[in-house]
Amino acid sequence: MVIWDRDRGFGSDPFGELERFRRRMNRIFGVSPGFMTQDVFPPLNVWSDSGKAVVKAEVPGIKKEDLEISVENDVLTIKGHREPGKPGGGECFRRHERGHGSFRRAIGLPFSVDPENVTADYCNGILRLELPRHETSKPKKIEVG
Amino acid sequence: MKEEQKMQKREDRPQALQTEAVEPEASFAPQVDVIEKRDCIQILADMPGVSRENVDATLEEGVLTISGKVEPSEEKGLSLQSGEYESGNFYRSFAVGEGLDTENVEAIMQDGVLKLNIPKSEKYKPKKIEIK
Numbered sequence: 608m609v610i611w612d613r614d615r616g617f618g619s620d621p622f623g624e625l626e627r628f629r630r631r632m633n634r635i636f637g638v639s640p641g642f643m644t645q646d647v648f649p650p651l652n653v654w655s656d657s658g659k660a661v662v663k664a665e666v667p668g669i670k671k672e673d674l675e676i677s678v679e680n681d682v683l684t685i686k687g688h689r690e691p692g693k694p695g696g697g698e699c700f701r702r703h704e705r706g707h708g709s710f711r712r713a714i715g716l717p718f719s720v721d722p723e724n725v726t727a728d729y730c731n732g733i734l735r736l737e738l739p740r741h742e743t744s745k746p747k748k749i750e751v752g
Numbered sequence: 753m754k755e756e757q758k759m760q761k762r763e764d765r766p767q768a769l770q771t772e773a774v775e776p777e778a779s780f781a782p783q784v785d786v787i788e789k790r791d792c793i794q795i796l797a798d799m800p801g802v803s804r805e806n807v808d809a810t811l812e813e814g815v816l817t818i819s820g821k822v823e824p825s826e827e828k829g830l831s832l833q834s835g836e837y838e839s840g841n842f843y844r845s846f847a848v849g850e851g852l853d854t855e856n857v858e859a860i861m862q863d864g865v866l867k868l869n870i871p872k873s874e875k876y877k878p879k880k881i882e883i884k
Binding site: 647651653665667668669670699704731732 | 786796802834864865
């Protein structure tokens with residue numbers, strides 16, 4: 608992980624870097640508040656180039672049918688739910704670190720996306736979305752007459 | 753020098769005496785739930801990104817170790833706009849008490865969650881007492 612980049616300094620987002628550092632430390636030492644108790648859930652990684660964006664979310668233990676994804680222009684919304692797995696009669700938690708409940712998160716994407724061609728894939732607790740840029744939002748070259 | 757000796761001692765401690773460990777290398781400790789059921793102990797561990805082939809659980813001399821390998825999650829040709837989580841391998845170990853039937857552990861990996869069911873030994877299972 609790059610905490611400080613020689614060429615970029617702390618980059619354009621020093622607090623983002625700090626936040627990532629904090630999360631990393633928490634995960635290493637196992638004291639992370641984790642699922643649902645993090646400040647924002649789910650944690651997302653967003654990649655893009657001029658033609659598409661890729662969003663990945665860590666949502667372990669959530670059933671495919673309990674995930675709801677929607678896109679409107681340049682806003683992506685992910686909703687979901689994880690069962691509490693509550694112990695029944697004669698059972699008890701000896702350790703309880705994993706969270707549960709409902710979540711909803713909306714993020715802004717760098718451009719408007721074509722909602723018809725969004726693909727979603729859920730594998731090993733990671734949701735991966737591929738969001739192609741909408742034709743109308745692609746830059747157009749203007750000829751000088 | 754004294755400090756050094758102390759550290760030496762800690763390292764010499766047999767592994768079984770350490771109740772828990774989160775090491776080695778740069779790895780993440782998965783969040784776990786430990787649930788005591790009537791006839792077994794159930795452990796649930798969140799390990800997003802770990803496939804069934806890349807997860808490992810071992811029980812040795814009273815220490816249960818779970819680990820998982822995560823494939824790098826970079827998107828080729830695209831640039832990262834914002835990163836909120838880091839991918840890395842998972843590792844965590846626990847001391848397991850007596851009274852568990854370590855021969856018949858059941859392990860299931862689904863949707864990035866490892867589920868282990870460790871049955872209790874016959875003599876530790878709850879028994880109903882008949883009242884005459």
